[in-house]
Structures are given as C-alpha cells and as structure tokens.
Amino acid sequence: MTILSKTLDFSNLGQVSLRMGDNDAQHRWGGQLHHGVTGNPVRQLQAALVAVGTLNATDGAFGHDTETALKRFQWYGDHMDYRLKLAPGTVPASGMIVPYSMSATGVRGVCGQALAAELIAWRGGNFVTTTPLVRLNVAGLSNVEPSDTFTTLSYPSAQNNEILVHGDFAEVVSSTMDDEAKRAKVILDINQAFRVAGIQPSGAVVPPAKKSQHLVGHAVDLNIVDGETTNTAAMFKNGTETDAADTFIEAVKKSMRWGGDFSPADPVHFDDYLDPTGEDYGMNYFFAQHCFHAMHPMRLVT
Ligand SMILES: [Zn+2]
Known part of the structure; x- marks a missing residue:
C-alpha cells in the first residue's frame, strides 16, 4: 500500500x-x-x-x-x-x-x-548536464597534427591545434594512435574529428553513415604521412601505400577499426567503434550534439 x-x-x-x-x-x-x-x-x-x-x-x-x-x-x-x-x-x-x-x-x-x-x-x-566531448590539443602529441586543410569547427572555445573528440576517444588518439605512429615513423595529419549532425563533410571519400562514429566523437579521418609521401585514399585503392603506413594500420587495428576494411573502403577513417544500436551511442549522441549546439564549454585535454 x-x-x-x-x-x-x-x-x-x-x-x-x-x-x-x-x-x-x-x-x-x-x-x-x-x-x-x-x-x-x-x-x-x-x-x-x-x-x-x-x-x-x-x-x-x-x-x-x-x-x-x-x-x-x-x-x-x-x-x-x-x-x-x-x-x-x-x-x-x-x-x-x-x-x-x-x-x-x-x-x-x-x-x-x-x-x-x-x-x-x-x-x-x-x-x-553537459557534453562528453573534449578539446584535444594535438600540439602536445609527437606524431599527430592537424592537416593544412583542417578547420576547427566553429566553436567559441576551440583553439588552433585542438580537435573535438569524445573524452574516451581522446585517450585512444593520444596513446594508441600517437604511440603507434611514433613506432612506425609516420605523421598523422588529421582532417576531421567530431562531426555535427546534418552537415555534409567536405572531401569525404564516402557519404557519411547515418549513425557515423564521427557524430559521437569516436572517429578521426586522417592521412598517413611517411617522409615526403602522403598516403592518399587512391594509393590504398591501388595498393601503392608505403610500408610504414601498413605497419601503422596493422598495429592500431588490434584495438580499432580502419575504414580501409569497410565496404566501400574509406582508408582515411579510424574509429574505436561505439555500437550504434546500443544505449551508449544514443546517449552520447544526444549530449554531444545537443551541447554542441548550445555551445557548452569543453574540457581541454593535452
Ligand atoms: Zn571517417
């Protein structure tokens, strides 16, 4: 009663x-x-x-x-x-x-x-409540940098050299990805990280998946630079990418997904896969997108 x-x-x-x-x-x-x-x-x-x-x-x-x-x-x-x-x-x-x-x-x-x-x-x-996204300052990493064409999303608190990613994925970029890039002696030129829903990315190799990992800050698109050579999507398609690029990709694939394995292939893409059908994806999507539009401040991670 x-x-x-x-x-x-x-x-x-x-x-x-x-x-x-x-x-x-x-x-x-x-x-x-x-x-x-x-x-x-x-x-x-x-x-x-x-x-x-x-x-x-x-x-x-x-x-x-x-x-x-x-x-x-x-x-x-x-x-x-x-x-x-x-x-x-x-x-x-x-x-x-x-x-x-x-x-x-x-x-x-x-x-x-x-x-x-x-x-x-x-x-x-x-x-x-606020966003799970953070501002990751890649200037503090040894082998990761924004590409020449990288544009910081229009965001008041984001500065040069900062990419917007999920807090959990920021750790993946600054540990796994930077470490393996160092080991393979390549530089990762970041083209895109978090993506705002409804905005078409410029220069995307494939149309964005409806439930893209970018929308929850769990992905980056990048070119692998090996000395003077920038490994482009076309080079992966032709199988003419450099050995160091292959070494890097094999290493990070132990804990991440590489878009080159997707169909159609998207060789610039790397993510740590948050299941799009799961509750965490939906919740992270809400807080990341909603709080982005409301211009919440984001934690700075270096
Ligand atoms: Zn991507």
Missing part, C-alpha cells in the same frame, strides 16, 4: 515512484489513481529535467519524452564525472565545468525519492 500525503509534490514523493503513464490531471502517480490527493509532481519533475537540460517542455503527463529525459539524466549520472555549474540567469555557454559523481541508479526511467532529491540538488546548485 502506497502512502501519500493529501498534497504531493516532487520534493516529497514519499514511497511513490513517478513512471510512464503517470498524469497530474488524472491524479495518477506511481502507476495508481490517488483520488483526494493533490499536486503536480509530474510537471515539477519535468521542470527539473528541463532545468538540467534533458527535456524540452512540461505538460504534466509522463510519456515517452519524459521517460527518455529521465533516462538521459540517469545515464549521465552513471557515466559522466563532471557537469556544468551556471551562474544564476546565465546560459550553459558561460558555465563552469566541475567534477561530479552520482551513485549509480541504473537507466530505468522511473523517479523515486533518491533521484528526486538528486534532481532538486542539481537545481539548487544551478547544475546542468
């Missing part, structure tokens, strides 16, 4: 867990009708989700959008170790990145008392 006070609000959910199908106007909360109890907990939950940046609007009815927004917040808490702190009345673009950890809740799309308390604490501290 669920215990409810006569008035129920989001900050005092008691033993009720808000879920899909709940509706303030119908007095349905925790999957049951509660006549004689008043309140707008669904609307208040939605307002909190809007405030933390995972939902667009409130309507008092817990449907798919609210469930998705709640799952985004739960996923964020389970996967991210920083968030943005805003000065009151300011936009995320001027926010400050601060460390954060939330005890794991699982991504269930149901809001109980503990999660409600967490959301209220976020609102109280003016915290919002």
Whole structure:
C-alpha cells in the first residue's frame, strides 16, 4: 500500500515512484489513481529535467519524452564525472565545468525519492548536464597534427591545434594512435574529428553513415604521412601505400577499426567503434550534439 500525503509534490514523493503513464490531471502517480490527493509532481519533475537540460517542455503527463529525459539524466549520472555549474540567469555557454559523481541508479526511467532529491540538488546548485566531448590539443602529441586543410569547427572555445573528440576517444588518439605512429615513423595529419549532425563533410571519400562514429566523437579521418609521401585514399585503392603506413594500420587495428576494411573502403577513417544500436551511442549522441549546439564549454585535454 502506497502512502501519500493529501498534497504531493516532487520534493516529497514519499514511497511513490513517478513512471510512464503517470498524469497530474488524472491524479495518477506511481502507476495508481490517488483520488483526494493533490499536486503536480509530474510537471515539477519535468521542470527539473528541463532545468538540467534533458527535456524540452512540461505538460504534466509522463510519456515517452519524459521517460527518455529521465533516462538521459540517469545515464549521465552513471557515466559522466563532471557537469556544468551556471551562474544564476546565465546560459550553459558561460558555465563552469566541475567534477561530479552520482551513485549509480541504473537507466530505468522511473523517479523515486533518491533521484528526486538528486534532481532538486542539481537545481539548487544551478547544475546542468553537459557534453562528453573534449578539446584535444594535438600540439602536445609527437606524431599527430592537424592537416593544412583542417578547420576547427566553429566553436567559441576551440583553439588552433585542438580537435573535438569524445573524452574516451581522446585517450585512444593520444596513446594508441600517437604511440603507434611514433613506432612506425609516420605523421598523422588529421582532417576531421567530431562531426555535427546534418552537415555534409567536405572531401569525404564516402557519404557519411547515418549513425557515423564521427557524430559521437569516436572517429578521426586522417592521412598517413611517411617522409615526403602522403598516403592518399587512391594509393590504398591501388595498393601503392608505403610500408610504414601498413605497419601503422596493422598495429592500431588490434584495438580499432580502419575504414580501409569497410565496404566501400574509406582508408582515411579510424574509429574505436561505439555500437550504434546500443544505449551508449544514443546517449552520447544526444549530449554531444545537443551541447554542441548550445555551445557548452569543453574540457581541454593535452
Ligand atoms: Zn571517417
């Protein structure tokens, strides 16, 4: 038997867990009708989700959008170790990145008392969810550089020599890729990294896959430069690439995918493959794309 006070609000959910199908106007909360109890907990939950940046609007009815927004917040808490702190009345673009950890809740799309308390604490501290992307300064790497034609995506905080990639992939670029390039004595000329959805890349060898690894910051396109020779896509196609290029590719393929193995082949492409059908891809896609458009600041990784 669920215990409810006569008035129920989001900050005092008691033993009720808000879920899909709940509706303030119908007095349905925790999957049951509660006549004689008043309140707008669904609307208040939605307002909190809007405030933390995972939902667009409130309507008092817990449907798919609210469930998705709640799952985004739960996923964020389970996967991210920083968030943005805003000065009151300011936009995320001027926010400050601060460390954060939330005890794991699982991504269930149901809001109980503990999660409600967490959301209220976020609102109280003016915290919002933010991007998994980072600015990787490749000037700090020995064998990776932006190509002459590399253009930094129009992004206020991005500087020369910085590429935008997922935080996890930044480690792959700065460890595996740079190390193996050093070993093979080649230079990696980066042409493209994170890609904004809906924008056609210039000079792409193949049309971008709908669920490209670039859209979640888990891929780079690059030319392998071996001394005076730049290994182009055409050279791989003809089998005239240099031995050092082959050495590099064989080495990184132990833990990465090379586009030269794709059909059709895309020899400039390297990624560490986030399964596009999985939950992590969808969540990273949302936060990376959404926060890019909202111009969130990004952590600098060197
Ligand atoms: Zn690519």
